[in-house]
Amino acid sequence: MQIFWLKRNLRLQDSEPFFESMRAFRKKEKVLPLYCHEPGLTQQPDVSRQHQLFIQETLEELDRDIQLIGGKLLQAVGETVDVLDRIHRVQPLTKIWTHQETTQNSQFRRDKAVAAWCAANGVELLELAQNGIARGSQKSELFPPYFARSVSTKLRDPMGTDLSERFAPLPFPSCDPKAIPKAAGTDKPLRQMGGRSQAIKTLNRFFTVPHLKKYPFQISSPNTAWQGCSRISTYLAYGIVSDREIFQAVDQVVIDAHSRMNADQFGKFQENARFYLDRLSWRRQYMQTFETSPELEFQCMLPQFNGVREADFSSAHSSAHSEKHFTAWKQGLTGFPYIDAAMRFLNQTGWINMRLRATVVSFATMNLWIPTTKVAEYLATEFLDYEPGIHHVIHQLIAGTTEFSELMVFDPVKQGRDQDLDGHFIRKWVPELADVPGPELHDLARTAFSLSKHAENRGYTPYPEAIVDHRATAKKAKDRVSELRRSDPDRQRASAEKSSEKKQDFQQSLF
CATH class of the missing domain: 1.25.40.80 (Serine Threonine Protein Phosphatase 5, Tetratricopeptide repeat)
Structure with a gap:
């Protein structure tokens, strides 16, 4: 029996692993679509309940689609190696088809464990590339030819076809949804739905x-x-x-x-x-x-930054103060209306636009000097569209720990004035300030301790004053980052040359 292993590649359309497994059924036997609800991954700090529910909604629809073409999706609770071993004892496996994924270390370790299990049990494992990403010794393809080839490719859609003879029966029943271990956190009421x-x-x-x-x-x-x-x-x-x-x-x-x-x-x-x-x-x-530097999930691209923010954050004289700032940032209680509106909006929706993401990350890593990985880990749980390969690289770019020479320190007041001058966004998500007129919302002296009648009736307390001096902390952060970069002059020169070539690309890609 073959396995079509679904990880983050939750589709049948334009799925080469699915198409190839279906095509190979006469030689390699029938196909079992499989998704594993893995407790080890569910407990990871970058996984949240909203991610899990979005996936389950997607799997419900995917299972219905598979049934429409003659098969069934096996959903199992357990680590993938254990589930494969259980299936293999009931019905020997010949081949596993899946996508190659650029993802976080916890899932990459899982993939390596599956590869080791396949090697030990004589099962062929084929991971097909996607997104044009090169791995190992493969040569990366430039975007223009990749785009041209993608546009001219015929995309296969199995819906409407009877493929029942090619699907394997379930070796055992799918798990009860109640048996799926719950990830940490709660769902977000305004998030996108799966499927x-x-x-x-x-x-x-x-x-x-x-x-x-x-x-x-x-x-x-x-x-x-x-x-x-x-x-x-x-x-x-x-x-x-x-x-x-x-x-x-x-x-x-x-x-x-x-x-x-x-x-x-x-x-x-x-x-x-x-x-x-x-x-x-x-x-x-x-x-x-x-894909080339997966250590960026845990380490800074420029090694001289490793441990610096962490040491400052956890130092004896500032640890409680730093944690208080981190909590205020997460809860949208920093005293900076635009930042707080963004964080409260994110808490309800699981999404904010790219420029706003850059602004809240800049505030956290520069103005509050919170460790980059700590910020990235928290926001991974908040962003429904968390894509590890993008997430960790951009966080480091904004925090100033990459080879890009320009510093991206966003003034949280100026950004609010530029992007929400009349305060429609702020008043909607920070009801304490609902009575503050237009541009006055960007005057921190005016917003401190404000409390609208509407918010007071709903049990809110007065809006806090700014927890930091944003100009002073920005200057201090810029000076500290520049100092650390100067500590490795050879790397600094090489980085400056490299960054100058792509300065415009980086700036436009974020904003």
Whole structure:
């Protein structure tokens, strides 16, 4: 029997492992789709309840889709090696098909354990590459040829086909959903829902000429980003849709635009489409960086930063103070209205736009000097679209611990004024300030200790004063980062040369 092993690649459409397993059924026997609810992964600090529920919603729909084409999905509770061993005793396995994934260390260790089990039991394991990511000695492919090849690739969709003769029966019943161990945390009431149908609905909503035309002008402010961004990142992170599907959706919109626009209009529209594709290109670059340097989950790219923030954070004279600041940041009680609105919004939705992510990470790692990995670990649980290969690289970039020479320290007051001048976003998510008019919301002296009647009636306490001097702490952080970079002059010179070549790319990819 063959296994089609689902990890974060939760789809049947444009799935080479699924297609190849189906095609090989006569030689390698019938196929069993498998997903393992692994207690060891569920307990990891970067996994949260919202992730788990999103996955379960996706699996429910995926199981229905598999049944429509003649099979069943086996869901089992247990570490993957143990589940495979149990299946192998009931029905000997011949081959396991899955996707190669660029993911965090806990899942990579799991993948290596499965590879070792397969080698010991004479089972062939084939992990097929995706997202154009190169591993080991493979040579990375440039984005333009990868995009061109992806757009011209015929994407296979098994729905509507009777494949019942190719599916294996379940070796034992799927687990009771109540037996799945719960991850830490609670669900988020306004998060995106899981499932292929939700992904396609999101894709169809965004990939139209009007949406793509407005995209570059709506992604920076939280007032427009909720609808203006594609919001497909979560479905890409879990492999519910493939990057090739997104490329082809963009290409189709461009074709539609060409048929309805004059030459000047179409030229401008093409620039907007390229603006969107640039971000997909950068997504791939970040993932390739993490694939090549997975230690970035735990270590700084520039080694002289390792342990520095941690030592300052946990020092005897400041430990309680630092933890208090960390808690205030998580709860949206820092006294900086734009930061607090962002964190409260994130707590309810599991999503904020990219510029706002950069702003809250900058505030945490620079103004509060919280260890980068501590910030990244917490936000991994908060972002529903947590993609390890992007997440850890960008956090280090903003924290100043990479080879990129420019420092990205975001003024939390200026960002609020630039992106939410009239305060619509702030007043909605920080009700204590609902009575503060327009631009006054960006005056920290005005917002400190404010409490609207509406918020008071709901049991809120007065809004706190700013927990730090943002200008002084930003200067101190910049000086400290610059000092640490000077401590390795050879690396500094090499980094400056390398960064100057890609300065514009990095800046545009975030903002």
